[in-house]
Amino acid sequence: MKQFSTIVILILAFSITGMSQRSKPTIHFENKVHDFGEILEENGVVSHVFEFTNNGEQPLVIHNVRTSCGCAAPEWTRTPVQPKRQGTIKITYDPRNRPGNFNQSITIASNAEQGQEILRIIGTVTQGARPIEEIYRREIGPIRLKHTNLSFGRVPKGTQKENSVEIINTSQNPVTITFARVPDHITMEAYPQRLQPGQEGIIRGIFNSEKTDEWGFVNTHMQVLINGEQISNNRISSTATVEEDFSSWNEEALANAPKIEFSQTTFDFGEIKQGEIINHSFIVTNSGKSDLILRRVRTSCGCTASNPDRSIIPPGQSTSVPVTFNSRGRSGRQNQSITIYTNDPDRSASILRLSGVVIQ
Template sequence: MMRYLTLCIGMMSVLGVNQAVAQDKLKFIETTYDFGQVKEEDGPVMHEFEFENVGEDSITITYVKASCGCTTPDWTREPVAPGDRGFVRAQYNPRNRPGSFSKSLRINSSGAGSTYVYIKGTVIPRKKTLEEELPIKMGALRVQNTNINLGRITTEKESVAYIEMYNDSEDTVRFLDQYDGPAAVVVTFDTLALAPKEKANVMLTYDPNKEKDALGSKNYGIAIYTDEEDEGQKNFNVRASVREYFAPMTDGEKAKAPKLSIDDKLNNAGRVNEGQTVEVEYTLVNTGAGMLDVRKVESSCACLVAELDDYTIKSGKSASMKLTLDTSGMRGGQNKTVYIYSNDPQESTQVVTIRVTVIKKG
């Protein structure tokens, strides 16, 4: 560890010395330029950093590297004699980059080491066209996306999402007051009659507590219907990752609660041949005071099967979980995970991972 720290400190010292040497020989008029507000629709902006060779020998800029691909550098290519001036140019492309930015350019030179200049500013996004805002056309209607991701939610309460719909036709589109989907999802409409060139919201309300199996990854198909002769059925996909909700607890309540502990949550099985079956085991220990209930064990893919020998674990006791991975059809590095949902109020969802490198047969 000490050798590593010493090496890092040494490298930082060398970089600091190089920077100081460059600054002694290359004198920039400015090292930071603020573009201020940049309109995205105006395209790339450019600034030229001018420098003077204040050293005793000619200096050649050998390379300028920008901190990201959005910034294009250019520079004086010929040697700069003592007392003469050169430039480093930075061109920033704001396309699809709304918000503030701060970028650096590292300037490498022969005879003067390396130094940095910086650009910054704020991109004002251009107003999007209707087609860009709502790119998916479903019959007469336009929507932004057919995949509705509710993200990570809990069983505490319902979650709501809105689908904005635009009538891109010359006729009124009428929604049928019906839909297909699971009982846990309720669909309601702003209006059942959407006039031409108007927008309306369709609201999706998801209540995981209406399901027998409330926890884990959820993926549902939803169908909404209109009176259109063609493409009257609008299909959407609703996803969510549901965790159990636990109310805030006192220190005394926490002391009486179960606690799930798993050592070495990452198991690296190394290199295996394609098609080989890999088995690993994990030990789940209840290090808390209360009874631990494992609510659910969920694998990230059908290729990985998890088997837990006991879903109820007393205080101080353990259970064994075996993972079996079928590597058929896999190539290269693979990380497969299993989610363990329990009544541990402090860490109700835990993840274990099996890692393998799959080698092609023959």
């Protein structure tokens, strides 16, 4: 009798387990990948609807749909999908500023037996014609430029660098392009100098570090003249960082190089009243084996002024770099920097800091 009861219990257990397994919802897609093919960026967003069926025996609930990037937005059936019924997942893809091939995944989390499902959308975005205003974003009268800053980057002393910006004449008349307020160390030319209507060209700049006494970051503002005349908003700028060129120094020169040291690199003047003037001197010492040259001392703003007592420091000697901070018109925490450019190959640019609090 006991053996018979045990067999009945086992049969019931297996039956219940089988019913439990069959009762779980399952999600089934006819297609898990959709190929949009070639789509034009200018036509805007595209969409596809994935259809699925609940092949289980319990309601199917989609908890979340997550895409691999923000360019694809999902919508899905929010209500429970009954057994043998269908639901949908709609994916919208935005091709703007995304030229080329794409392959995005969509992860579906649900109460289905499978746990997660992965869908994919693929395709190729072809970039359409862009408006002139998007290509040439800056306007100077009848011409447009892609940008108005010529960045020359790092320019070792004694060398020169070239950069250019593309331009176009958007007017109905020819224009002649020249420049004003151009310093001696910069050469500016337009090619061609006379632009016909609709014609494209370039403005080319050459930065010659040999012709300037500047060191460190150099920011220059110049003017574009149209047919020899000044017009509004005609500024074009250039930026460069002039540095000492140590590339030709051999081991002997490096071993006998100057070496800069400071008694301190920071000074906190504490708390002062607005209008007070703070004076402080940083002591600079040459612990190297040849003359240390202070190429330039640059402050972070006009509120500090610094002129070293001398610019050439023999080995073993020192000099002071006086700093003046005028707190007039300032309040709160102040952080100023003083950058010293030298011929020390290990430390060609050194930064000193002056800080404190100005109260009214």
